[in-house]
Amino acid sequence: MNVHDVPTPALVVDADALEHNLAAMAAARPGPSLRPHVKAHKCTRLAAEQAARGHAAFTCATPREALGMARAGLGEDLLIANEVLDAGRLEALVGVVEAGEARITVAVDSEATVAAAAAAGLLDVLIDVDVGLPRCGSAPDAAGALADLARSRGLNVRGVMGYEGHLMMVADRERQRDDVANAMDKLIAAHDAVGGEIVSAGGTGTYDLHDRVTEVQAGSYALMDTQYATLGLPFRAALFVDATVISVRPDWAVCDAGLKAFGMDHGNPALLGGTVWYCSDEHTTFAPDDGSAVAPGDRVRLQPAHVDPTVAYHERMHLVRGDEVVDVWEVDLRGW
């Protein structure tokens, strides 16, 4: 199939760029030193490609992602790097573990999350440590006591995680290196108190700045977006949304991909061959670089500003080489 025959808006993945990104990361952080985060792509077919390159352990943001990965045969070592208090969902995870279909470890950062994991009968937890991002995570100096509590409740504490998300977009690399080192000082100190074999941290923006952790949780590197592109990392733009031009006026044109096709928290998508004026629900209005070159029915390609909430809107991604659609992958880990 030609990509021009795919109904639009269509999520499109440049297969060669994806291949480059997967290979570049596998070279930089081989095997278990990378625990790819599936929240960025929500696609078990893409996860299988990461597993084929040596990364058998995965990071998930939600129970549904973990259950989907287990069903897809990718459940060797799944970490839900997030706090879960929903008893029904925890029981579903325990069911998958007890059936031997997956090993699932859940992050805990409080007495409440430890109690929920223990009540559900979960085996494995990781102590989530606040390393500077105001989000989840126990205070670093409380991590040891939390691990003791977890063990007293029968849980296996596999180690610590601490996501330095506030440092992903630091443009000055030396400052970023220092800031990450300071954040990891907190995580290592917590690990000294907690014990366990896992020290998990990092993301695409800091994947190469970690020498004291056992694994990095990067996800965006596989597909990338315009925001991560500003960092000059060795990963290529692989994710796009193709749209059809449906209206043309002398000063602008309109294509059929809009707010429901793009995560907008990092701003407008970029349009190849034009300047985006604004997005509305089902449209993007843009000025073509060469106005006379655009006609109704033409295809245009846009690059999202933020990969994760963009992918979450789409049912499938189309892998392309040039104009040829070489595969179609369901975005099968969407929703909650």
Place this chain on the structure above:
Amino acid sequence: MNVHDVPTPALVVDADALEHNLAAMAAARPGPSLRPHVKAHKCTRLAAEQAARGHAAFTCATPREALGMARAGLGEDLLIANEVLDAGRLEALVGVVEAGEARITVAVDSEATVAAAAAAGLLDVLIDVDVGLPRCGSAPDAAGALADLARSRGLNVRGVMGYEGHLMMVADRERQRDDVANAMDKLIAAHDAVGGEIVSAGGTGTYDLHDRVTEVQAGSYALMDTQYATLGLPFRAALFVDATVISVRPDWAVCDAGLKAFGMDHGNPALLGGTVWYCSDEHTTFAPDDGSAVAPGDRVRLQPAHVDPTVAYHERMHLVRGDEVVDVWEVDLRGW
């Protein structure tokens, strides 16, 4: 079921507020003087409630919305207020029309869109007229010739539409009234040249400023959002996302609804009982108004800034009266 037992993040609709909004609009624009836009809620069950209040004709943004409305028995008079060039989708619409399951009218604004509609065998079109919003629509003085072209190709031209979307958020009501009148001057002039029984325009922000159109296309009024709330319209906040508090620190707390649960183009959601700091993919970090009152496992309620792209992320909406879930409606018109 108690709403506190619904897994989160959960799209929640205040059933009384929805009822109020539907009744208020039906009083202001009864029967065919309103053509509710389904793109805001993407839910045939909600559309059925609008039909029950006298609005038998609907506006859609996409062919999938129209096909879903037809399948739900709500196809008496569907307008796709958007340009469609996809031959396969136009043929699917024609199939539904020829099967007697729906009447479907598609907007056209160019020779290309007229040609596509005619080639597919569509019966009914409306001339889309640019009344000032830089998006779709023919130049007003070209509308008559386009209608002639459409009729020469065998199409039934039912009239004109012109969406003054650039005027929805004008805060000064008198200025808004004047601006809408000027925009409608263009639409009426185009209608004089086009003919037909339909003059369609408007939205929730201007629903009561139209006395020269045959119908208004409002959609957001049913559920509302924080942006429309700034206009002081007689519609209540009916749409929320419920989340579970999963982590609490002295200065902030975190709940489990984030960028994949909210359309973010109009900014952060508002949190009832707290101040939102920021959203990440699966989290919102916030400062509770009363920090000591929030514990892990508590529920919080957020109001989206933009209804349409928020609903498009969710599989279903939960209608609530107080804490009781009185119905669950699938968001069955999602995707493309």
